[in-house]
Amino acid sequence: MSAALHSSAEPKPAQFRPKVALAMQDVDLRDALFSKRLKSRLEAIADCDFSEVIQDFSIVPNELLGDVDVLITGWFSPKINAEVLSRMPRLRLIAHAGGSVKAHVLPECWERGVVVTTAAEANALPVAEFTLGLILLAGKSALAASNLYSQRQTKIDRELEFPETGNYERAVGIVGASTIGKLVLERLQPFDFDALVYDPTISDAEARRMGARRVGLDELMACSDIVSLHAPVLPETVNMIGSRQLAAMKDGSTLINTARGELVDQEALVRELVSQRINACLDVTNPEPLPAGNPLYGLPNVLLTPHVAGSMGTELHRLTAYALTEVERYAAGEPPKFPVGLTDLERMA
Structure with a gap:
């Protein structure tokens, strides 16, 4: 150069x-x-x-x-x-x-x-910071706790209502060891998370250097308490998270997407979220923005933000x-x- x-x-x-x-x-x-x-x-x-x-x-x-x-x-x-x-x-x-x-x-x-x-690395920093915040809040069931508190407007017995909540020894799955994916993994290291990563372009040794264990996509979706997407949009990644992958997620687990909406089969995602079996923090969707009246706007298990993770x-x-x-x-x-x-x-x- x-x-x-x-x-x-x-x-x-x-x-x-x-x-x-x-x-x-x-x-x-x-x-x-x-x-x-x-x-x-x-x-x-x-x-x-x-x-x-x-x-x-x-x-x-x-x-x-x-x-x-x-x-x-x-x-x-x-x-x-x-x-x-x-x-x-x-x-x-x-x-x-x-x-x-x-x-x-x-x-x-x-x-x-x-x-x-x-300046992609500079643009990646706020996305990684935002994602880390979402991971920590998801682990603490912040969205569900906030909704419950607003509904009852009285003291909440947190141990009774959220016995599985917490960020100790949680499994966090990172899909895509991109610039942002690597930054997220780096920021997860001070915490007591079990970090998993799916990316067919990296080796087991590279994953270990990032503080994570490399696994297949199906294993990551099934084993993670929180899944965060950081893959680029390529022909092979469009709709890579489809009905089968979403169905494999644990009950009560959370999907975070600060990458691109095209990575997820939107219809399959809506079906899964309407059932309220899983949660989602979505900074991007497909299409973007979602049309008025889309069910995701009103679901208590969904945090929707208008593409604010990147530099602003x-x-x-x-x-x-x-x-x-x-x-x-x-x-x-x-x-x-x-x-x-x-x-x-x-x-x-």
Whole structure:
């Protein structure tokens, strides 16, 4: 990757200041990503016209693209294809202030020698934190206890009502040793959980290094008190959690999905949850949002949140900080910290 950073025809001077352009959804996202401090940080090492946010390359004049060295992209960036690259001969780095680059960075970028980086690890942190919180609350039967307390509005005998509740020696199954899945496993280690992991791409030794025991999907679903999904959406993972897997879950167990709704057969999930045999904490669904009147909105055993696990609010600044680190490294002639290769696209969400 370091060779690609020096792939321009002329050597860069010691005080090289790249020209940076922003490509993302809109100015509101720009303002959410860049605090005053982060804007000053970029201005200290690069030239960037913050008033220009590229939402559609086709309407941007060539003179504004021809001398761009770096693109900082955000959510819903326009696609960077061969035609765009032909208009940006100096482009050497795409620093994505977000997670997956699959939707906007096309293979032509790597073929042209452009370095691509991502802040996926930064975006994974709040998801892992949110998931850990859900796991701990699920283990304490917080949703059921809250509902019962609201119904009775009097003292609750917790030992009588929730004799199986607690986070000691609970089995937690992690489906997918992705970036987020690994972070969740790491955060589970200080607790007294029995961690299981299903991921056909890792070995038993790798699972042990993550503090978990590698098992098959069927065993994980049947043995776990709490199942948390962290797999990417691929042809082989769509509806990987179907009727058989849901039926195998223990009575009273909890399914957590902070990944993608497509991983679960939605109709099978609704049937299982309507029976109230199991519980669910769902930050994502399929479709998203669910249509008005969907039974999941009103079920006492379901916690629905509107896709809040990922970076939001102040957490967006972490994404920008990761992207700016890549710009700084590029300006200094150093290799990227979080590069994305062409083959990585296959495993991205």
